[in-house]
Amino acid sequence: MNLTLRTLSAIAGLSLISLAACDTGSGQRTGIWAAGSSTVFPFATRVAENFARNNPGNASPRVESLGTGGGIQAFCQGVGPTTPDIANASRPMKKSEFELCQKNGVTEIVELKIGYDGIVVATARNGNSFNFELNDLYEGLAQTVPDANGQFVTNPKRTWRDVNLGLPEQRIQVYGPPPTSGTRDAFLELGMAAGGKLVPATNAFAGDSKRFESLTHTIREDGAWVDSGENDNAIVQTLTRTPGSLGVFGFSFLEQNLDTVKAETIDGVMPSVDTIADGSYPLARSLYIYVKKAHVGVIPGLQLYVAELMSDASAGRGGYMQDRGLVPLPAPELAEQRAIAMALTPMSAPAK
Known part of the structure; x- marks a missing residue:
C-alpha cells in the first residue's frame, strides 16, 4: 500500500493546479467531500x-x-469547491444524470464499483416468517395490478395472504426508502420489475418499456408502502416499534441489527455474503462511487482517499468495509477497479 500511495502522490503532484481554477466564486475548500x-x-x-x-x-x-439521486444531483452541478468531489451510489449512474453532468462541465467522471450489497425485506425478530416469491413483491406493492380477467385495477390487496395463500394473513405495511434513494431504485428494478415479468398480464407489456415501467415502478400510495427517509437505521427501529410491519433496506444494516430484525427469503434464498456475491439472491446489487476527475490534484488528498477506499485493507475480503457489511468484489475484479482508479479512466455514457 505504501508504494501505491507514493505513486499516487507523484501522479497528483504532476497534475496539481491552483485551487482557484476550481473556484466558483464562493470560497475555497481543502477537505474531501463525498455525498x-x-x-x-x-x-x-x-x-x-x-x-x-x-x-x-x-x-x-x-x-x-x-x-443516491441527491448525491449525484449535487455532484453534477458543476466543477468547483461548492460541489462534491465524489458521489456515492447504490446503483449505476443514469444516462440522464450523466448528461446533466456533461451539460454542467463535469465532463470526466471515474466510475468505480466498490463491492456488492443486497436489498433485504425484513421483519422484527419476533414477527411472522415469510418466503416471498419475487412476483409477490410486485403484486403486493404495485399501485396497479391485473385482476382475474387481466384488467389493470388499483391494487385491492390488503393482506399478504391476499397476494399469496402461502404467506401470513398479515396486513401489507412496508417501510422503505424514498424516491431519491438508490436503494429504492434498485428495489424497483430488481424486485418490482423482475416480479412483474413473472405475471403474464404485466409481462405482456415488456416490449413497451414506458408502459411496463409505469406498471412496475409505481408503488402504492394508500399506506401499504411508507416512505421512511434516507436513514435505513430508522426503518430498522420502526420494525421493532410497529408489530406486523416489514422494511426494505440494505444488507449491511441487517448485519448490524440481527439482534432485533431478521431477513425474509426471496424465492427460497436467504441474503448472505455468499448468496449476494454469487448473485443467487435475487435482490443483490453493486455499489459505486463516482469521482470528479477535474478535482484530482486540486482537492488535497482526493486520489489518496480513493486509493484507501479501493485498497485490500478496505475493500478486500476481510477488509474493514466488510466488517460494516460490504460484500467484497472477487480479487480479480477488485484489481480491475483499482487499475481504473490509478489511471483515472473516465467512464463512457450509460446506455439508459
Whole structure:
C-alpha cells in the first residue's frame, strides 16, 4: 500500500493546479467531500476515519447521506469547491444524470464499483416468517395490478395472504426508502420489475418499456408502502416499534441489527455474503462511487482517499468495509477497479 500511495502522490503532484481554477466564486475548500447513498454512507465514513487518522496533514473528509439521486444531483452541478468531489451510489449512474453532468462541465467522471450489497425485506425478530416469491413483491406493492380477467385495477390487496395463500394473513405495511434513494431504485428494478415479468398480464407489456415501467415502478400510495427517509437505521427501529410491519433496506444494516430484525427469503434464498456475491439472491446489487476527475490534484488528498477506499485493507475480503457489511468484489475484479482508479479512466455514457 505504501508504494501505491507514493505513486499516487507523484501522479497528483504532476497534475496539481491552483485551487482557484476550481473556484466558483464562493470560497475555497481543502477537505474531501463525498455525498450520496445512505447504503454507501457507513463504508465511506469508515474510509474517511482511516484517511483522517493516516493523513493528519489533510482536513478530515466530509461524508453526507443524501440518497443516491441527491448525491449525484449535487455532484453534477458543476466543477468547483461548492460541489462534491465524489458521489456515492447504490446503483449505476443514469444516462440522464450523466448528461446533466456533461451539460454542467463535469465532463470526466471515474466510475468505480466498490463491492456488492443486497436489498433485504425484513421483519422484527419476533414477527411472522415469510418466503416471498419475487412476483409477490410486485403484486403486493404495485399501485396497479391485473385482476382475474387481466384488467389493470388499483391494487385491492390488503393482506399478504391476499397476494399469496402461502404467506401470513398479515396486513401489507412496508417501510422503505424514498424516491431519491438508490436503494429504492434498485428495489424497483430488481424486485418490482423482475416480479412483474413473472405475471403474464404485466409481462405482456415488456416490449413497451414506458408502459411496463409505469406498471412496475409505481408503488402504492394508500399506506401499504411508507416512505421512511434516507436513514435505513430508522426503518430498522420502526420494525421493532410497529408489530406486523416489514422494511426494505440494505444488507449491511441487517448485519448490524440481527439482534432485533431478521431477513425474509426471496424465492427460497436467504441474503448472505455468499448468496449476494454469487448473485443467487435475487435482490443483490453493486455499489459505486463516482469521482470528479477535474478535482484530482486540486482537492488535497482526493486520489489518496480513493486509493484507501479501493485498497485490500478496505475493500478486500476481510477488509474493514466488510466488517460494516460490504460484500467484497472477487480479487480479480477488485484489481480491475483499482487499475481504473490509478489511471483515472473516465467512464463512457450509460446506455439508459
